Amino acid sequence: MEIVSSFCSWQDHLESVCTHQKSEGQIVTLYDISKDIFEDAIGPEEAATKIASFVCTSDDFRTAYLEVIYFIIGAANNLSEQHDLYKLVNLTLALSRLPDARNETRRTFQLSPDYKTSEIGPGDVIVVGEGKIWADLPQFAVNLGDSMYGPTAYISDGLAEHWAEQKWTNLNTFAAYLISGSDDTPYSFDYLYLYTFRTVTDSLEYDPETEKGIDSLHSLRSACRWITIAGEQIWTESMRSPRNAVAGPLWHRKYHADLVKSGQWGERSLITSQRWLAWASRLDELAGSNMIEDELKFMARSSAEMIRMFEREWVFDIEDEIQ
Structure with a gap:
């Protein structure tokens, strides 16, 4: 539609x-x-x-x-x-x-998802394609x-x-x-993290004046929504489990020397706290520029503040657990 x-x-x-x-x-x-x-x-x-x-x-x-x-x-x-x-x-x-x-009738009926026919007997759980209805939300x-x-x-x-x-x-x-x-x-819904990091990196690690950064500003509002709506879950997920996203040129350029010096260049695609803070810095830059309208500037500043809050609170939580 x-x-x-x-x-x-x-x-x-x-x-x-x-x-x-x-x-x-x-x-x-x-x-x-x-x-x-x-x-x-x-x-x-x-x-x-x-x-x-x-x-x-x-x-x-x-x-x-x-x-x-x-x-x-x-x-x-x-x-x-x-x-x-x-x-x-x-x-x-x-x-x-x-x-x-479940099939609540007394008869067996057939379903043919993806051209594969399955017989659903009386009382059987109904499966469509790759999963059960409703727990697996197939399709x-x-x-x-x-x-x-x-x-x-x-x-x-x-x-x-x-x-x-x-x-x-x-x-x-x-x-x-x-x-x-x-x-x-x-x-x-863990597969959605793929879209999270793709959207954020497309927006905050590419120069909008370059060909590869053509979607940068178009994705900024989406990136801010991810951070302000689900930022806490995303931060926690990326700190507890290794998450990767293709590193954009702004991330390369700004932290290349530090990553090489620390021996972490091979891990440049990892979503780390340093990378999150780089996103916050980029959001501040955009908020202070004339490239976006006032409403989006406010969203960018709010998102940057939230990232720094996640970083502070996560460190506090770890220290609290150790104690």
């Missing part, structure tokens, strides 16, 4: 979805449930339960399930307001916490990944520059909220 504006409210998005579903002769159950959740008429858990009921009672179970996944990913592409994306994430997380969907990661390929690629697909930047911001905001809220879910 294409973005029709750089700003898209949930009302606009749902109206577009409803129109499309009606044109395809589909039932608009998802529209009604989603409208309720965006209007705060029901919570995410109740909405998830209603969606599960809709899927499990459908004559075409697989199509109904995939319709839910496509709806969520489409909304993540289009919704521009942070609080709307937050509600969408809470719905996604609530779906992942639902009990396993979610694939479809989200298919959308997250960057502003320049969106522009190449025909989107105007500001629309491409907004779409990229929407998706990264959605992903950041997923990371920040996924501590108690059976489904692992």
Whole structure:
């Protein structure tokens, strides 16, 4: 579904979805449930339960399930307001916490995901493709990944520059909220860290005046969203587990001598506290430049401050544990 504006409210998005579903002769159950959740008429858990009921009672179970996944990913592409994306994430997380969907009929039926036929007997857990519904959210990661390929690629697909930047911001905001809220879910969203570090390094380790840095400023808002929404989780993950991201030229240039001297040049792609602090310095530089508007300058400064806070608190936590 294409973005029709750089700003898209949930009302606009749902109206577009409803129109499309009606044109395809589909039932608009998802529209009604989603409208309720965006209007705060029901919570995410109740909405998830209603969606599960809709899927499990459908004559075409697989199509109904995939319709839910496509709806969520489409909304993540289009919704521009942070609080709307937050509600969408809470719905996604609530779906992942639902009990396993089972064949509650007395008959065996067949599912054919990815051209492979599976027989689901009475009482069996229903599996679509690579996982169980709902705990494994099959097809979610694939479809989200298919959308997250960057502003320049969106522009190449025909989107105007500001629309491409907004779409990229929407998706990264959605992903950041997923990371920040996924501590108690059976489904692992760890693969999203790939997008975290790619987005941050693209934005903060490349010069926007160079060809390779063409997405630098387009990704800055997304980078700030990652830091301000899920920064604590991302920092902790990168300190506790080795995480890598291709090192950009600004990181090379600024810390080349230090890395060589310390014998760490071979580990330059690691996400270290030093690299985080380099991102904070770059955010300060951008905030003090005339390359970005005032709102984004504020976001950059806030993100830099948060990084330094993570660094201070992480050191304190380690010392506290030792004592």
